[in-house]
Amino acid sequence: MNVFDKFLNSISYKFSKGYPDMNNEQDILIIESELRQLGVEAKIPKSNITSNPEINNILQILQKAGSRSEILPQIKDILVNYTPEQLKTFTDNFRKYTVNDLDKIWNIFSSDFFNLQIQGLGRGEVMLIIGLKDSKSGGIETKDIIIDGKVYEVKQLTSGSFKLGADGEIAGSSYLKNLMNFTPLFTKEVANSLDLTKEEEQIVNAVINYYPKLDKGNGSKGFLNLLKRTCEILKEKLSTQKETPVKYISAGGKKITLSDDDYNKLLPQAGTININLGDELEDTRIKINKLKRHPWVENSNLIMDELNQKYDSFLKKIDYLIIYDLPGSPKGKLISSEEAKKLFTVDRISQGLQVKYIPQ
Secondary structure, eight states, X not given: OOHHHHHHHHTGGGSTTSSOOTTOHHHHHHHHHHHHHTTOOOOOOOOOOOSOHHHHHHHHHHHHTTOOTTTXXXXXXXXXXXXXXXXHHHHHHTTOBOGGGHHHHHHHHHHHHTTOOBTTXXXXXXXXXHHBTTEEEOTTTSOSEEETTEEEEEEEOBTXXXXXXXXXXXXXXXXXXXXXXXXXXXXXXXXXXXXXXXHHHHXXXXXXXXXXXXXXXXXXXXXXXXXXXXXXXXXXXXXXOOSSOOEEEEETTEEEEXXXXXXXXXXXXXXXBOOOOSHHHHHHHHHHHXXXXXXXXXXTTHHHHHHHHHHHHHHHTOSEEEEESBTTBXXXXXXXXXXXXXXXXXXXXXXXXXXXXXXX
């Protein structure tokens, strides 16, 4: 007898049968609780086998269709609590519909199955595998659903937007590379050295003040618009500025730009004045000269072009999208990848790229 058998024998009195039934959820919870008291955290996988052969057959079909093993116990728990009438309705409609019947699938299955999700499976995916005939789950390896070789991505809108998921990650993108090159170059010192209007100061300072949020992979629509405008301002201001040192002094926390003549007048003289005019001047000059050649300063349209490249890459991998909560079609709407390009536009970055619905 091994250690685990001895453990089960010691708690056998806690089970109604005198031993744990691994198909009984309450018995599994008892075992997990007893192990926790011993300092052992354990999650015992639920069995997908039930006493109802009809439910067992449904689960086997879903498993063969590529449904993730983690979601099957959730489906089983729903089915075993169905009345005979509910189970008959389920089986009569199980995997009987096409993608043109999204309203029917919603009306029959959404109340119990739309919100089922685990990591890697979003809302609506499980319900569609249950309702669509010949459908297969793409799982983690590929897109959400595959039918007759066609790839379908399932998305639910939140405030009219959806995330692209892994395909929207900006890591390794030209956008992120240019952003990481831009932020250390365009600093408050550089901004203060430019001849800006009050309106231009507000724009560029808003961009600089947003920098700390970029570490979290964020980029609001407002920030992207201001970033584009800032690059346009830089192109205008820097185009007339020669690659010569920008001279200024620090006074009261502010940078005061100096002409060459004024700078020469303020050069330190023994016994009269001591001003540090060294590294900051050279650092600012180098940053300005590099900014002149930055791709975004040369062409501010590249900012959104680079993000649109990510969106295009996402769409090229799929044939269709099934969108939930789209205005006018909350129960799901089928659109082609070509239609998606016209209906959604790149909106913002929030732990990955998001696109937003364009009201028609």
